[in-house]
Amino acid sequence: GAVVSQHPSWVICKSGTSVKIECRSLDFQATTMFWYRQFPKQSLMLMATSNEGSKATYEQGVEKDKFLINHASLTLSTLTVTSAHPEDSSFYICSARGFRSSYNEQFFGPGTRLTVL
Amino acid sequence: GENVEQHPSTLSVQEGDSAVIKCTYSDSASNYFPWYKQELGKGPQLIIDIRSNVGEKKDQRIAVTLNKTAKHFSLHITETQPEDSAVYFCAASPSGNTPLVFGKGTRLSVIA
Numbered sequence: 001g002a003v004v005s006q007h008p009s010w011v012i013c014k015s016g017t018s019v020k021i022e023c024r025s026l027d028f029q030a031t032t033m034f035w036y037r038q039f040p041k042q043s044l045m046l047m048a049t050s051n052e053g054s055k056a057t058y059e060q061g062v063e064k065d066k067f068l069i070n071h072a073s074l075t076l077s078t079l080t081v082t083s084a085h086p087e088d089s090s091f092y093i094c095s096a097r098g099f100r101s102s103y104n105e106q107f108f109g110p111g112t113r114l115t116v117l
Numbered sequence: 118g119e120n121v122e123q124h125p126s127t128l129s130v131q132e133g134d135s136a137v138i139k140c141t142y143s144d145s146a147s148n149y150f151p152w153y154k155q156e157l158g159k160g161p162q163l164i165i166d167i168r169s170n171v172g173e174k175k176d177q178r179i180a181v182t183l184n185k186t187a188k189h190f191s192l193h194i195t196e197t198q199p200e201d202s203a204v205y206f207c208a209a210s211p212s213g214n215t216p217l218v219f220g221k222g223t224r225l226s227v228i229a
Contacts, residue, residue, distance in 0.1 A: 034216050043221045093160050104149050104210035106217050108160040
């Protein structure tokens, strides 16, 4: 149980284009989803928290207009990197939390490697 | 807010030896402490967790201990194997529906 998938697993795009990453909870309903960014040999950096049906809460320093997050259903959240530039190249990981969790368990997806040329 | 410190940042052990990774947290209200293993190019995988009403939890070769008074918790891996080589992250959960706060990670290398 508690499986989270991400798609695509890797993507290469040209500078200036937009890229959408999907995160799905496969066997539970995720009331809250989190999006992280990870640079090589570094820890997870929280970008935003989204609750189903409401606007995402972004961490300080994360541009909401550049990283669009949608959490339209209890099993799907999307992160769209708009007008991507080489500095947006990174490993993006989503995480999901179910509404039955009495403690704040988070289950992670496999990550998406974004390379912007 | 919550702050999690993790040590050491790198750890090398001989195959068969034990490995210990330690974390401290600052928010006494935190009540959930998971440990994640991340292999290269993959997302973190939950390997064990402990809740604040328990002092120790074991799952085969992996154990976690929690000292609420001192606000620290540790991961113990016994009889290490090369496949245990990975980056391990500890985390703490503050109260409410807030994100986990992660340590900076420990890169464990098990030398055959």
